Structure formats: structure tokens, C-alpha cells
Amino acid sequence: MADDEEVSFGTFGLRVEGGVGLVVFERPPVNAFRVSTYEELLAVTEHIEGREDIRAVVLAGGSGSRCWCGGADINDFAEMDEAKRKERYGFVNAVIPRFARLELPVVAAISGHAIGIGVLLAAVCDIRIAADTAQFATPEVNYGLIAGSSRLLNSLGVPEGLVRELAYTGRRAGAAELHEAGFIDHVVPRGRVLEESLSLARAIAVKDRRVLASRKRVFVEHENLAWFDAYLLAQRESSLLVGSDAARRGVDRFLKGSRSSGAG
The missing domain is CATH 1.10.12 (Lyase 2-enoyl-coa Hydratase; Chain  A, domain 2)
Structure with a gap:
């Protein structure tokens, strides 16, 4: 496949240049996850794993969406019962760990908000570069549910007290607060997020x-x-x-x- 040729996986597009695979997630208005979105993420993950010309990955949100990842599509929960909820978990548990094990460094270019599953998706990336305007939240408590990412956030150094506060209240934390807590690695102006992320990925991609x-x-x-x-x-x-x-x-x-x- 030619360098710089875009490949589409539904809501995810992949473009490769200089060893860097730029994955752009675009599902307006807020990049929410449905079951089909997990299937598409799995497809792009498997595709990247099979390509020898990709040595680093940048995961970005498309310009047409207000969020980097706006969490689960709440429409899916309108008539969901326990069995359907477990079925959805089956997709999550098959795809997110698979993406986390992608055998290449992944830089999260977080230009917008990361909500719910978006926090988990950012957490399984290797490096997180966020816009100074980006906000992060695990608001599942507001919908009568609970978030499952607390232990992973602990492993990244986020204090237990802050993890519990966010989970109990559902409030949003800004990029600066989570940078201080150790979750976000770099905070930059929104217009520089993709540029900084690609620059870092290129520095990695020169390696074997x-x-x-x-x-x-x-x-x-x-x-x-x-x-x-x-x-x-x-x-x-x-x-x-x-x-x-x-x-x-x-x-x-x-x-x-x-x-x-x-x-x-």
C-alpha cells in the first residue's frame, strides 16, 4: 500500500507517512461509541499490526466532532437490559485490551473532551498530549452505571482520592489538573495538539x-x-x-x- 494513501474503517481513517500511522476518529457530533464502533476500532488495530511500514501511531479526533471521544452512545442504553449490557461489555473487553496490546507506541492527540470510554481509550495509549481546553470525565454515575477504568488510572499514577472523586461526582477535570495528577503527559494549545503528537511520533518512528x-x-x-x-x-x-x-x-x-x- 502506498505511503500517504488513506484507508477507511468506517468511523476510523488511517493515513501513513514516514512510518507514522495517523488514525482519525470521526463520528459526529461527539465521537460516541456504539457496538459497531468497537468493531471498527478492532479492524484498524488488526490492520496496523499487520503493516511493517508503521512504527508509531497517533490517535486523533476528527475536526467535525466536538469531542476527542464523547463516551458511549447513550441512545444504545435506552432499552438495554442486563443481557444486552453484558453483550456490549463483551465487545469492550475484546477490543480495548486488543488495542492496548498493539505492538507499537501510540500517542493520543486529545484535542477535545474525553468522556467515559474516552478516558479509558486515552489511558491505554502510551503517551497523552491534550489541549489546554480538553476536559475528562467518568460520568457513568449520572446514568445509574459505574465506570470500570479506576484501577488503570491508578496504575498511571492518578491518586486514588481523585479517581474516586471523579467517579462519585461525575465532574469534569481539566487537562491541567490531570497533568498535575500524572495522567496527561503534555498540555498544549488546541491548535498544536496534532502537530506536537505527530512530531513525537516521528521521533519514535525512526527507531527499529x-x-x-x-x-x-x-x-x-x-x-x-x-x-x-x-x-x-x-x-x-x-x-x-x-x-x-x-x-x-x-x-x-x-x-x-x-x-x-x-x-x-
Whole structure:
């Protein structure tokens, strides 16, 4: 497939340039998730995984929607019973963890609000760059439901008290507040979100794809391991890379640079 050629997966579009896959989510008016949206996210995830020319991903919201991800489509809940709710959870549980395990670094370019599932979607990305106007909320309590992302937010460093406050009240927290709490990595003006996200992704995309995939696998596994088990896992993965072309080139560059510096 040619570089810069756009591929459509329903509400998700993919364009690749310079090793960076830009995924744009566009489902006006607020980028809400229906069951079909999960199916489309799974399709784009599997497509990216199978492409050797993509080494980093940026997940952005389209300009035609008011939110980066406005949460679940409440229309789906109008006549939902327990069985249908469990069926919906089946889609969530099959797709979001699959996206989280995508063996490439993912930068969330959060130009608008992230609500409900949008918070979870942002959380499973590797790096989060948010607009200074973006707001985040888990408002499920307002609809007689509860959010399921609290433990994941804890693992990213968000204080338990803040997680519970947001879950109990359903209030919105601004990007600056969540940056201070450790959830958002960079806060920039809205007009610079995509530019900054692509710039960071390009800096990642110059690295070797096999190394990036290995590093991502280890990060994902680390979340479920004690610190020393995680350390040993990283050692095993690194040992598999040691004889690769990328490793040899990296060591050679370092040694040549050290000799040049020493000569000076």
C-alpha cells in the first residue's frame, strides 16, 4: 500500500507517512461509541499490526466532532437490559485490551473532551498530549452505571482520592489538573495538539520496528508483574534482540562516537 494513501474503517481513517500511522476518529457530533464502533476500532488495530511500514501511531479526533471521544452512545442504553449490557461489555473487553496490546507506541492527540470510554481509550495509549481546553470525565454515575477504568488510572499514577472523586461526582477535570495528577503527559494549545503528537511520533518512528514492538510488549506485561519479574522479562526480550541488525548498528554507532569523542 502506498505511503500517504488513506484507508477507511468506517468511523476510523488511517493515513501513513514516514512510518507514522495517523488514525482519525470521526463520528459526529461527539465521537460516541456504539457496538459497531468497537468493531471498527478492532479492524484498524488488526490492520496496523499487520503493516511493517508503521512504527508509531497517533490517535486523533476528527475536526467535525466536538469531542476527542464523547463516551458511549447513550441512545444504545435506552432499552438495554442486563443481557444486552453484558453483550456490549463483551465487545469492550475484546477490543480495548486488543488495542492496548498493539505492538507499537501510540500517542493520543486529545484535542477535545474525553468522556467515559474516552478516558479509558486515552489511558491505554502510551503517551497523552491534550489541549489546554480538553476536559475528562467518568460520568457513568449520572446514568445509574459505574465506570470500570479506576484501577488503570491508578496504575498511571492518578491518586486514588481523585479517581474516586471523579467517579462519585461525575465532574469534569481539566487537562491541567490531570497533568498535575500524572495522567496527561503534555498540555498544549488546541491548535498544536496534532502537530506536537505527530512530531513525537516521528521521533519514535525512526527507531527499529522490531525493537519498538518488543519494548511495547514488555510495557504491557509489566502492568501485571511484580517489579523483579518485570525486570527479568525485559532481560529476556532484550537478549532476543542482541544479535539483530538494529542492535549491531546501535552498538557500532555508540562505539564510533565514543572513539571520536575520545580523540578530541
